[in-house]
Amino acid sequence: MFGFEDMLHSEFTELPFKIMFYVIIFLFGICIGSFLNVVILRLPAGESILGIGGTKEDKEKASHCMTCGAKIRPIDLIPVFSWLMLRGKCHSCGQKISPRYPIVEALNGLLYVLTFYVLDINVKSIITCVLMSFLIVIGFIDWDTKDIYISMLVVILVLAVPLHLFYSREYEDVTLKSRIIGAFIISVPFFLIGEISRPIIRRKFEEDFRAIELGDSLMMFAAGAFLGTQAVIVSTFIGVIAAAVGGIIVKAVTKDSKFAFGPFLAIGIAIGSLWGPQIAQWYLNIPERLSGN
Ligand SMILES: [Zn+2]
Known part of the structure; x- marks a missing residue:
């Protein structure tokens, strides 16, 4: 072609x-x-x-x-x-x-x-640029309001369709199966952690919020469909590390221990969309390199 x-x-x-x-x-x-x-x-x-x-x-x-x-x-x-x-x-x-x-x-x-x-x-880059812009908007709005707009996540989900149609053959690691599993592999545990944390937080702080909000879970659902299984796991890993580091800084500066998770997940997704499979390979190969392959 x-x-x-x-x-x-x-x-x-x-x-x-x-x-x-x-x-x-x-x-x-x-x-x-x-x-x-x-x-x-x-x-x-x-x-x-x-x-x-x-x-x-x-x-x-x-x-x-x-x-x-x-x-x-x-x-x-x-x-x-x-x-x-x-x-x-x-x-x-x-x-x-x-x-x-x-x-x-x-x-x-x-x-x-x-x-x-x-x-x-290539076309993948154009689609990924659209993803980047949406991640910026989602991240900053979540930072400001602690709200993630579902409509924007739907756009990311829809972007996965042309991405898959154009590139499913070239990037064989991202199969349809990988995208479907990717959509659920992080979003479901996130949802469960959120639900489990709710009564605990209510008892301890007498406030009604989750450790991981529903919007974060839905964000990883859309990201999983866009990125596939491997890259969405990498994205989450980076997002959680970024949130841990960011959380310490936020707490030190504002004395507020509550902050939005979305901006950090957005950072993770952005990195995952660029280098997801490579980072996964590098990480999984560490044992081999340590044993002097
Ligand atoms: Zn002026």
């Missing part, structure tokens, strides 16, 4: 073309990242995202500085670069602009570049 990939490969074998390609991917990624900021901010607030609906007042407010009311100029809207040029401050009153905006934009751009670099220039 001579298609999209062959075309790109023949065009981009030379280094200058490759560099240009990655620069374009990065710039595209930070522009999408700018839109992700809007989604992260407005979705939990119940505001309109594409400017559809929403009152005229809302739109007026969105185009002005929240503090001094100065109009936001077109030059202030360039992802990452505007924030750097303004040194993180409003051009008129000097009110600080959250560094989170350029961070989300740069993160999305870098993840796009990394995805194409690791998975090569």
Whole structure:
């Protein structure tokens, strides 16, 4: 089959073309990242995202500085670069602009570049880039609100379909069986741990929450279908380690022992989608290497 990939490969074998390609991917990624900021901010607030609906007042407010009311100029809207040029401050009153905006934009751009670099220039990379953007949105919204949007998990689940149709033959480790088992292998134990922890937590803290929330379990269901068994196990392993390290830092900084698990699972899934099978192989081969094979 001579298609999209062959075309790109023949065009981009030379280094200058490759560099240009990655620069374009990065710039595209930070522009999408700018839109992700809007989604992260407005979705939990119940505001309109594409400017559809929403009152005229809302739109007026969105185009002005929240503090001094100065109009936001077109030059202030360039992802990452505007924030750097303004040194993180409003051009008129000097009110600080959250560094989170350029961070989300740069993160999305870098993840796009990394995805194409690791998975090569193909359809799988495009689908994985979409996954990356959804992971950013899910992670940040969960961090802010401790809520995971089921609709976003459904998108990840649906993304697994074209991924499977395009790549089931090339990546033989990710069979349909592997995706089905992958969907259940983490989500079911997560659900059970959540259910078991509930009465214990209620008795001890007199609060109604689970050690692992239902959203985390459903997130690993969607991720399992996307990644297959091997990579979803790797993702969970990394997610749990990240949460343990992150939890210690969060507790030290905010003195709050409750924090969202979702952002850390998102980190695990992102790493699993890029290097899942390789990390699994490396880990399983440790005994052989230690015994001097
Ligand atoms: Zn201002």
